Amino acid sequence: MTLREKTAQLVGVWVGAGGEGGEVAPHQHEMERPPDLDTLLPYGLGQLTRPFGTAPVDPALGALSVLRSQQRIIAANRFGIPALAHEECLAGFAAWGATAYPVPLSWGATFNPELVRTMAAAIGRDLRAVGVHQGLAPVLDVVRDARWGRVEETIGEDPYLVGTVATAYVQGLESAGIVATLKHFAGYSASRAGRNLAPVSMGPRERADVILPPFEMAVREGRPRSVMPAYTDTDGLPSAADEALLTGLLRDTWGFTGTVVADYFGIAFLKTLHGVAEDWSDAARQALTSGVDVELPTVKTFGQPLLDAVEAGTVPEELIDRAVRRVLVQKVRLGLLDPDWSPVPAALADIDLSEPDALRGLVDLDRPANRALAAELAGQAVVLLRNDGVLPLGAPARIALIGPNADEPTALLGCYSFPVHVGTQHPKTPLGIGLPTVREALAAEFPAGELRTVRGVTVDGEDTEGIAEAVRAARRADVVVLALGDRAGLFGRGTSGEGCDAASLELPGRQRELLEALLDAGTPVVVALLAGRPYALGRATTEAAAIVQCFFPGEAGAQALVGVLSGRVNPSGRLPVSVPAHPGVQPSTYLAARLAQVSDVSSSDPTPAFGFGHGLGYSEFAWSGLDVDVAETGTDGEFRLAFELHNTGARAGAEVVQLYLHDPVAAVVQPVQRLVGYRRIPLDAGAGCRVELTLPADLASFTGRDGRRIVEPGALELRISASSTDARFTVPLHLTGPVRPLDHTRRLHPTVTVRPPTPTP
Known part of the structure; x- marks a missing residue:
């Protein structure tokens, strides 16, 4: 050549x-x-x-x-x-008429890599069928500051969750013959003040222990064929000019080809x-x-x-x-x-190409199987943050549906969905997919109820004249469903999305005023958030009857949301990002050292209103029978534990078992706790199981003072939890032996085995 x-x-x-x-x-x-x-x-x-x-x-x-x-x-x-x-294929194939799946932040909320792998394979088959070879996804950036506009494109604030879910997506896309592209390598999400393309000033240890592990896992286990620099x-x-990153680490160390x-x-x-x-x-x-x-x-x-x-x-x-x-x-x-x-x-392949005009409509990129998959993923991604008992609703006679996202189809979609990413530039072109609004879904879910819809305010406008009408509608209703959140867009045209960074985590526009006026109206308020990032909700965190969080749930998202409201769907999503208690306290990620948490020497409290991993459901689960087999092992060994999990509720549901390590004394400062494993476990009503855990000592590794990854001897604490703020078992562990250096071939996962429950004597 x-x-x-x-x-x-x-x-x-x-x-x-x-x-x-x-x-x-x-x-x-x-x-x-x-x-x-x-x-x-x-x-x-x-x-x-x-x-x-x-x-x-x-x-x-x-x-x-x-x-x-x-x-x-x-x-x-x-x-x-x-x-x-x-x-692009970040929330489905970004093509007119293609299925709009939930955004990656919703993938993280499912804590279900297997389902994400299935979705990615479906996306890949659609890409391949029309002659596309490479998909520019997934995003493996770990959220460090939720003000960043591209939070919706990420999987969450924890590197292990991001790594496992993104790796599953890579595996699914590659299984369909599509080249997956890891992005953005590396550190894009750690920009100063959460501003897009702003400088990144993190140190090498944060980069090594927070930013790089998802990429390392995906390269090792997903076998992607492309990487995109940040x-x-x-x-x-x-x-793009970092040879140590793009050649030294990626190729020479990790073996990317x-x-x-x-x-x-x-x-x-x-x-x-x-x-x-x-x-x-x-x-x-x-x-x-x-x-x-x-x-x-x-x-x-x-x-x-x-x-x-x-x-x-x-x-x-x-x-x-x-x-x-x-x-x-x-x-x-x-x-x-x-x-x-x-x-x-x-x-x-089997179509007559001699008459191009006759081809229109012959290729379906939103088939029933795709839509069913989008619905399943959306249903598993809904996070119930708060519920004082008002949910499920039963059959209310009068519902007031209020808010800027109550009757807006694209409120369900993220920035990289085709109708938002491209379609907004072509307003006369139909959406190309069925996209029921919350109003339409609510009317179908409660056909016997009287439904009144009032917008109240726009997403980010300053007009408050509609609040009075919203309050009147609330007072005449049995329950208020308040649809708040974001409008996805590009480069300042939205409140979430690429180039749509936020100055604070206050709800955009005058939405907080609408929310507080309705809390004062006296009717139970169910807050339903359709958003691309978490927002501080002020009084609602303690006064709302219920709070339901949806991270741009895609074309089937409205049905999933109202399914949770009615009880047709038993919510099982968990927060992939913490929800802040105050809008101006950033960063508020759970993955923080002691000095980053509340203290008596600062008046600023970053404690979240709802922590990473939190989520409620309509089933109750009993955790019991902790059995610690091996609590002390060498720095090259493994721990073994087990416990019993039972669904004591009246309906089938899913619990998400989360494993956090706490290292009380280490050679360098560590997060108070960090996720090292999880397992989503569905159980029928009254059913139980035995959960067996094997944790290799490698999971306790971190980057030491000399820049090498090590496992060091000493005390550890394993928190077997329902969320980062809800430990069900706290287990003292101990590592013995010498400090052990590790490299990129270390073990990355615990083994979580689900067996039938131990027979009762």
């Missing part, structure tokens, strides 16, 4: 994206005019950028467009190499935002040297600027060869270079 043919494999093109504004990507307005395809394609092409996620297109016609693009690309270059097509710089070093693809415009940001590159050629040199293989979304630095750098002698051609080899190996493993490979997407 000539040098220009090689560099052509390292770039993408974004057909149909405008350069006049940032509709679907940050700094999209900085795009130069679209590349001349007649000039570019004879040398080949690495990637096609978002053929379905740029504008509304019927799935069958989109697949036909991909087919024709591939035919043109293959015919134009002398080796007949097709392009690899990538798409936009941010950490201690002054941008991720896939491709590293730049986040959109991320290489150019080395010049424009970070100020570490002199020009486009220098930006290309730094990224390529560090280990970035592919520039996305289009040609900016890896085109002529990279060729100029080779000619100037600042970039050795061997670096280009290294990147091209990785790209071509990936295409080989996808089958794209097989002699019998066909560019015809599977969805069009």
